[in-house]
Every structure is written in structure tokens, then in C-alpha cells.
Amino acid sequence: MVIGRKIKRKHPDIPLIFLTGFDLPEYRLQAKKMNADGFLNKSMKPDDLRDALQTIIKTGSSPIESEITILTKQEKRVLVLLSKGYTQNYIASELSVSRRTINNHVQAIHEKMQVNTSIEAISEGIKLGIISLLDN
Known part of the structure; x- marks a missing residue:
């Protein structure tokens, strides 16, 4: 996540996409906070991954769905x-x-x-x- 923040700070125009096997609500929230352009689970079907990446390229970002953090x-x-x-x-x-x-x-x-x-x-x-x- 630290590297992601540095990339977004230095190059805000470059899409930042997280591809992870740890699809945890807390990680999604952190990606959302750093204005990542996408958060994708690496276990998704290849066609879905391709479609998601194309959507991000076309629109500039994909909404990162995250559960409301339940703890303060x-x-x-x-x-x-x-x-x-x-x-x-x-x-x-x-x-x-x-x-x-x-x-x-x-x-x-x-x-x-x-x-x-x-x-x-x-x-x-x-x-x-x-x-x-x-x-x-």
C-alpha cells in the first residue's frame, strides 16, 4: 500500500490497480482512500479480469466497493x-x-x-x- 501511495502522489495520471488474493474489506478501504483506480481479485475469471481492466482504461477508474468499516x-x-x-x-x-x-x-x-x-x-x-x- 505504501508503494501505491507513492505512485499516486508522483504520477496521479497513471492508473493504480490492485490485483490481490487478499480481498479483504480493510484492504479495499485502504485502496479507496488512496484513490486507486481499481481493486481486483486475482481469482476472477480471465474474461472478467480483461473486461474490468478495459473498463478502467476507458473510464479512468472502476468504483471500489467496500463494506463500511465497522470499527472506529x-x-x-x-x-x-x-x-x-x-x-x-x-x-x-x-x-x-x-x-x-x-x-x-x-x-x-x-x-x-x-x-x-x-x-x-x-x-x-x-x-x-x-x-x-x-x-x-
Whole structure:
């Protein structure tokens, strides 16, 4: 994604298209934020890929469909820190908020992700691309 931002900054007229096997809502959102011209799944049929690329060439871009991000930026930070094994007390200290605030964030994460435990939330966070296993 960092390379994509640099390309778009230096050459805004060059179409930026993501072709990925990781078709995650969080990745789509990031591509959309950097004004990418397309976000395509590499498992799509060759004819569909050709058609999508032709559409982007003709129109200049293809709308990037993305699910509404269900977690706030702060909730994502809390979830990532939980995935690293940190306690709520440590996270509160790290983010300069009260333990009660962190507990409220955790409860909101559980409700929004429709899970009962932080382990389930972390698992969903991985599936959505919010948590990267490489960063832990």
C-alpha cells in the first residue's frame, strides 16, 4: 500500500490497480482512500479480469466497493493491541485513557463484530484484514 501511495502522489495520471488474493474489506478501504483506480481479485475469471481492466482504461477508474468499516480507528488500535497479548490496563496506559474506556471499546468491538470474546474478535479482525499476523 505504501508503494501505491507513492505512485499516486508522483504520477496521479497513471492508473493504480490492485490485483490481490487478499480481498479483504480493510484492504479495499485502504485502496479507496488512496484513490486507486481499481481493486481486483486475482481469482476472477480471465474474461472478467480483461473486461474490468478495459473498463478502467476507458473510464479512468472502476468504483471500489467496500463494506463500511465497522470499527472506529481507536477500536481498531485496541483490537490490534489485544491481539498482541496486552492487558486492558496496559492498553489504557499506552493510549492515555482510562481502563473503563478500554473496557467500553472492547464491549463495542464485541457488539459490532457480533462475538462474545476477545479471541473471537481477534479472529474476525484477522479475517477482515484489521490485524496482520506478520506484525504480531
